[in-house]
Amino acid sequence: MEQTNFQLxxxxxxxxxxxxxxxxxxxxxxxxxxxxxISYLCIGVIILVVASMLWFITSKGIATFTQNHxxxxxxxxxxxxxxxxxxxxxxxxxxxxxxxxxxxxxxxxPFAVGTAIFMTEISPNKGRKVLQPVIELLVGIPSxxxxxxxxxxxxxxxxxxxxxxxxxxxxxxxxxxVMVLPTITxxxxxxxxxxxxxxxxxxxxxxxxxxxxxxRVILRSATxxxxxxxxxxxxxxxxxxxxxxxxxxxxxxxxKNLISPASTLTSQxxxxxxxxxxxxxxxxxLWSLALILLLMSLFFNALVRxxxxxxxxxxxx
Amino acid sequence: xLKQYSFEKTAVQxxxxxxxxxxxxxxxxxxxxxxxxxxxxxxGFPKNQITALIGASGSGKSTYLRSLNRMNDGIATVTGxxxxxxxxxxxxxxxxxxxxxxxxxxxxxPNPFAKSIRENIVYALKANGIKGKxxxxxxxxxxxxxxxxxxxxxxxxxxxALALSGxxxxxxxxxxxxxxxxxxxxxxxxxxxxxPISTVKVEETLLQLQKxxxxxxxxxxxxxxxxxxxxxxxxxxxxxxxxxxxxxMFSNPQIPATQDYISGSFG
Numbered sequence: 416m417e418q419t420n421f422q423l424x425x426x427x428x429x430x431x432x433x434x435x436x437x438x439x440x441x442x443x444x445x446x447x448x449x450x451x452x453i454s455y456l457c458i459g460v461i462i463l464v465v466a467s468m469l470w471f472i473t474s475k476g477i478a479t480f481t482q483n484h485x486x487x488x489x490x491x492x493x494x495x496x497x498x499x500x501x502x503x504x505x506x507x508x509x510x511x512x513x514x515x516x517x518x519x520x521x522x523x524x525p526f527a528v529g530t531a532i533f534m535t536e537i538s539p540n541k542g543r544k545v546l547q548p549v550i551e552l553l554v555g556i557p558s559x560x561x562x563x564x565x566x567x568x569x570x571x572x573x574x575x576x577x578x579x580x581x582x583x584x585x586x587x588x589x590x591x592x593v594m595v596l597p598t599i600t601x602x603x604x605x606x607x608x609x610x611x612x613x614x615x616x617x618x619x620x621x622x623x624x625x626x627x628x629x630x631r632v633i634l635r636s637a638t639x640x641x642x643x644x645x646x647x648x649x650x651x652x653x654x655x656x657x658x659x660x661x662x663x664x665x666x667x668x669x670x671k672n673l674i675s676p677a678s679t680l681t682s683q684x685x686x687x688x689x690x691x692x693x694x695x696x697x698x699x700x701l702w703s704l705a706l707i708l709l710l711m712s713l714f715f716n717a718l719v720r721x722x723x724x725x726x727x728x729x730x731x732x
Numbered sequence: 733x734l735k736q737y738s739f740e741k742t743a744v745q746x747x748x749x750x751x752x753x754x755x756x757x758x759x760x761x762x763x764x765x766x767x768x769x770x771x772x773x774x775x776g777f778p779k780n781q782i783t784a785l786i787g788a789s790g791s792g793k794s795t796y797l798r799s800l801n802r803m804n805d806g807i808a809t810v811t812g813x814x815x816x817x818x819x820x821x822x823x824x825x826x827x828x829x830x831x832x833x834x835x836x837x838x839x840x841x842p843n844p845f846a847k848s849i850r851e852n853i854v855y856a857l858k859a860n861g862i863k864g865k866x867x868x869x870x871x872x873x874x875x876x877x878x879x880x881x882x883x884x885x886x887x888x889x890x891x892x893a894l895a896l897s898g899x900x901x902x903x904x905x906x907x908x909x910x911x912x913x914x915x916x917x918x919x920x921x922x923x924x925x926x927x928p929i930s931t932v933k934v935e936e937t938l939l940q941l942q943k944x945x946x947x948x949x950x951x952x953x954x955x956x957x958x959x960x961x962x963x964x965x966x967x968x969x970x971x972x973x974x975x976x977x978x979x980x981m982f983s984n985p986q987i988p989a990t991q992d993y994i995s996g997s998f999g
Contacts, residue, residue, distance in 0.1 A: 613843035617905070620803060621856035621912060622833035631855065636846055 469709070476706025479503065479699040490703060496667035496683070498697035505680075505704060507669045512679040512711075514584050514670065515659060516652040519591035520599075524645050526592075527599035528634075534600075535607040536629055542604075553597040562658035565590035570662055573674065582664030583674045590658050595648035602647060606640020607633060639726025643719050650715040654708065656681035680704045735992065737968065739771070743986035744975040745963075747776045753815075754779045754916050754946035755800060755835075760812035760822075762795050762804065769795050769808065773972050775965055777916070782938060782947040784957035784978065787967030788998065793950045794840075796967070797918050800948065801835040802828045816916075833860060836909035840921040842901035844893035844908075849876075849885055852893045852904060853911045860912070871911050878944075879907035880937045899930020903937060910941065917941065919949040923956065935960050954994055958982050966990045 479485050485503060493504020530550075534542030569589050574581030610633050618628040634641070664676025665686050678686075684704050691698035747753060753776045762770035770792040777783050785793040799810045802821070805828060814822040821831050844852050853872045862868065872889065876882040881903040885896070893904055902922055909917060919938075923931040938947060938960055951957050957964050957978065964978040966989070974981065974990045985991040992998060 611843075613839060613841060614845060616803070616839065617843045617845065617908075618855070618859075620801065620832055620837040620839070621859070621908065622829050622831075623856060623859040624829050627859045631859065632845060 472702065472705055472709050475699065475702035476709075477703075479696065479703045483696045483699060485696075485700075490700075494669045498687075498691070498700045501696060503696070503700040503703075505700075505707070507667055508678055508680045508683050508704060509707065511584065511663070511670055511677045512653055512681070514673075514677075515587045515591055515663070515679060516649050518584065518588040518673075519595055519652045520645055520649045522588065522592045523596045523599055523648060527596055527603055527644070527648075528641060530596075530600050531603035531607055532629060532634075534604050536625070536633065550597045550600055553593070554601070558594065558655060558658040559661075561590050561594055562661035565658060565662040577674050579674050580664060580676060581674075582662060582676045583672075584663065584670055584677050585673045586662040587659045587677075587679070588673075590662055591652045591655060594655060594658065595652050598651050599644045599648040602644030603637070603641050606637040606644065609640065610636050639722050642722050646715055646719050646722070650712055653711055653715070654681060656685045660685050680708050684708075735998070737973070737987075737989040739969075739971045739973075741987055742971070742973050743990075744774060744965075744972055745977075746774075747778065751776075752779050753777055755948075756815040757796075757800070758813040758815065760796065760799060760810065760814065762792070762799055763809040763811075764807075768970065770799075770970050773812075775972060775975055777946055777948055778963065779946050780942055780944075781962040782942050782949060782960050783963040783965065784961035785948065785950045785965050785967060786952075786954060786957050786993075788993070789952075790969070791967035792970040793965075793967040794920050797920055797948060797950050798837075800916075800918055801832050801837055802826075803832075803837060833912055834914050835916045835918060836912055836914035837918040838902070838905050838909055838920065838922050841925055842898055842905055844896070844901050844904050846892065846894055848890045849893050849896070849904060850889040853908050856908065856912055875907040875911035876904075878910050878937075878941060879903040880933060880940070881907055897930065899926050899933055902926060902930070902934055906934070906937060906941075910945065915946060917945045917947045919947065921950050921952060924952055931956070954982075966993060968993070 479490065480487055490503055490505050491509070492506055493502065494506050495502040495504045496507060497503075530546065534546050565586060569586045570581040572581070573579075573583070573586050614632050614636060615628055618632045619625075623631070659679055660682035663678060663682055665678045665682050666676035667678050667683060668676075670677035684701055687697070687701050691701060756776040757773055760770065760773040761768070773796055775783075785797060787793045795804070795808065798804045799808075799822075800814060802810075804810055810822060812822065813820045816831070816835070819826070845855065847855070850872055853875055854868050857868060857871055862871070873882065873886075876885065881900060884900060885891075885904075893901065896904060902925075906917075906919075906922070923934055926934065935956065938949070941947060949957075949961065961978045963975070964981045965975040966973050966981065968989055974986055976986060980986075981990060982994060985994060
């Protein structure tokens with residue numbers, strides 16, 4: 416009897432010992448907590464920054480409509496931009512921004528896709544050794560340098576070619592074309608490399624030529640990726656301020672043609688932001704331009720996500 | 733420990749003039765850079781028969797097969813002669829696209845395109861300039877019937893090929909190849925990614941297909957070689973060790989290496 420009791424007690428003690436041992440904190444668990452804490456802290460700071468930026472731009476941007484009582488429709492469709500006199504029609508800048516963005520994307524995409532096909536399908540070795548560094552270099556050049564080259568070379572060239580001042584949408588398109596080319600090219604290269612190798616093999620084994628394989632199998636299955644690349648390029652073009660400002664002429668008037676001075680949302684913002692007083696209509700109007708920029712970049716982002724989802728559905732993943 | 737077998741002692745059959753051959757290789761050698769992957773392969777493939785290429789991994793059988801329709805172009809260096817209709821198709825000025833139209837290939841992993849079942853078959857036909865709608869329809873049907881897939885998919889031709897099971901996908905790949913009406917069909921371990929039931933279906937399909945096509949199949953599976961093939965070649969470390977009628981190889985192997993391989997001593 417006593418002996419069994421003794422054994423029971425001993426077991427209790429033992430199990431208690433295990434209970435403690437398996438629940439106590441060790442260096443490993445403390446490291447876990449620390450790591451988790453640091454990650455949460457970083458995420459928290461980033462979320463706070465993004466949220467406050469959104470709040471700041473939105474509240475400032477809508478002040479034009481809530482405090483100065485300008486109608487939204489007038490802002491979006493008005494063509495007269497003279498904030499000092501109370502006229503804030505933003506349409507010229509909206510049109511200018513979209514014009515340079517689409518024009519740059521349309522010009523750059525064929526070059527980018529062609530380069531990407533060369534780098535992945537036609538000459539992968541040269542692509543990796545020669546073209547890849549060149550394209551990475553293009554990404555690294557600061558936008559002010561692009562703008563400066565545009566101002567020193569493209570603008571005089573346009574002036575010589577078609578007359579006028581040389582400033583305008585065409586010059587801006589040309590500068591943006593060079594700036595978005597590397598973005599679109601690198602992302603297109605990535606999406607072409609992601610096409611499963613066995614698609615290519617299957618197509619070649621069926622007697623299809625390289626051209627047929629590239630155009631009907633590889634490009635087809637990379638289409639969502641290429642679209643995403645183009646949209647990223649467009650987002651970059653839409654948001655580019657400095658280089659565009661240097662070559663577009665910054666005239667806040669409706670662009671009548673591609674070779675007369677015009678302006679974009681970004682160029683108007685950088686030109687005007689130093690000359691206005693906080694809280695006045697001219698200042699609020701600039702914030703409204705910034706709000707449009709923000710909404711557009713959100714739209715580009717949403718578009719990219721939408722395409723990625725569609726692409727996944729199509730490829731049955 | 734792998735036993736050393738003499739590469740001098742081989743038993744490779746040749747065919748007399750009265751057997752008509754679909755293809756034949758002469759001194760075929762394959763190099764991956766400095767790596768000599770295939771030594772002097774002299775094999776003939778009789779028309780309308782299934783020839784199996786067996787051997788352990790790395791024995792060079794897939795490398796050899798891929799050379800036959802020039803899929804090794806740009807990957808490996810292939811020397812020697814590949815005779816097809818009395819033309820050496822291993823010469824650089826031969827039109828490789830034309831070759832692949834006559835010598836089709838099915839790969840180890842089912843690899844249908846991310847398109848509909850119909851488009852998977854029509855793709856190569858269109859790429860080769862066949863446009864008539866009626867003809868395309870007919871080719872889709874006959875090739876799917878040839879690959880014993882028609883009854884399973886005839887109501888869902890416009891569905892994605894990726895929704896099919898592995899076995900169905902592989903039979904679709906076979907259908908896609910035979911839609912081109914090739915002479916020779918090369919299959920590179922077509923059943924290694926399939927379950928036993930799908931494997932049986934593919935094998936039955938192959939036995940039907942040999943009436944119209946000459947088939948060369950690489951397989952890891954000795955039972956499969958015994959079930960489907962008429963001729964069988966045993967590859968070992970980049971050498972063809974034995975090439976005999978399948979019945980002979982499995983009942984009366986001519987050399988020790990083959991004997992050991994088919995009895996399961998290695999591989």
